[in-house]
Amino acid sequence: MASIAVYSVKGGVGKTTLAVNLAWCSATISRRKTLLWDLDASNGSGFLLGVDPRKKRSADSVFADGSEPLRLVQATGYANLDLLPADESIRTLDRQLDRIGKKKRLAKLVEGLAKHYDRIIFDCPPVLNEVSAQVMRAADLVIVPLPPSPLSARAFEVVVDEVRGSGKGHPPILPVLSMVDLRRSLHKEAREANSKWPAIPLASAVEQCAVERKPVGAFAPRSPAARAIAQLWTAIERKLAQK
Structure with missing residues (x-):
């Protein structure tokens, strides 16, 4: 099993859309049993996958009382792909983790889920706090979507510092230029x-994910965006194979 974090220190960079599409690639292209774990309180991953969250248990309960994460997992409309959805309770998760005082609570939960899944993909909140620190301790690879701007390198440096601060043996980091429009000189x-970084184009097909409530590959498999995301997933699998 390998766990992959899709992480950014700021919103609006296509983080959730990328996490959903990579999870779909894992389940559909690689045919791996995949769990997409949404740790962003907006529950964007669930929305994009067309999954409406249940109200029986709050998403933070697996951290608070050690509840079995599988009890919160919901099936999606795609083979091999499950979702552990988020809700408003996640907003205070960092304070809860501080109060619990267990720095590897998330990593322990991932260990248990490894019996059931080949890949776990985290849609991380765009913040620097105890939640992000625990994700870094649990992840085997960190994907960082960055908009093509002069601030990209600076944002990437912030993430690198955060990952390195997670301790020895920190996971490798793969930066990805997101929403690239080569008609713009700045882009x-x-x-x-950054010619060696993977790039995802700015495309209407990606924007349509929120309208269709489906991954790009599910409704526009031949689009440039779908091909770029599939190529990125291939690069991720190769990087994981090198560990």
Whole structure:
């Protein structure tokens, strides 16, 4: 089993859309049993997958009382892909984790889920707090979507510092330029400056994910965006194979 965190220190960079599409690639292209764990209180992953959250248990209960995470897991409309949805309770999760005082609570939960899944993908909240620190301790790889701007490198440095601060043996980091429009000179310059980074184009198909409530590959498999995301997933699998 391998766990992959999709993480950014700011919102609006396509983090949740990328997490959902990578989870779909894992389940559909690689045919791996995959869990998408939404740790962002907005529950964007559930929305994009067309999954309406149940109200029986709050999402933070697995951290508070050690409840079995599988009790909160919901099936999606796609084979091999399950979702552990978020809700408003996640907003105070960092304070709860501080109060509990167990720095590897999330990692322990992941260990238990490893019996059931080949890949766990985290849709992380865009913050620097105890939640992000615990994700870094649990992840085998961190994907960082970055908009093509002069601030991209700076934002990436912040994430690198955060990951390195998680302790020895920190996970490798893979930066990804998101929402790239090569018609814009600034985007073109950022692409040329970071030519080895994977890039996801700014495309209507990606924006339509929120309308269709489906991953790009499910409704526009031949689109440039779907191909770019599939190529990124292949690169991720290769990187994991090198560990």
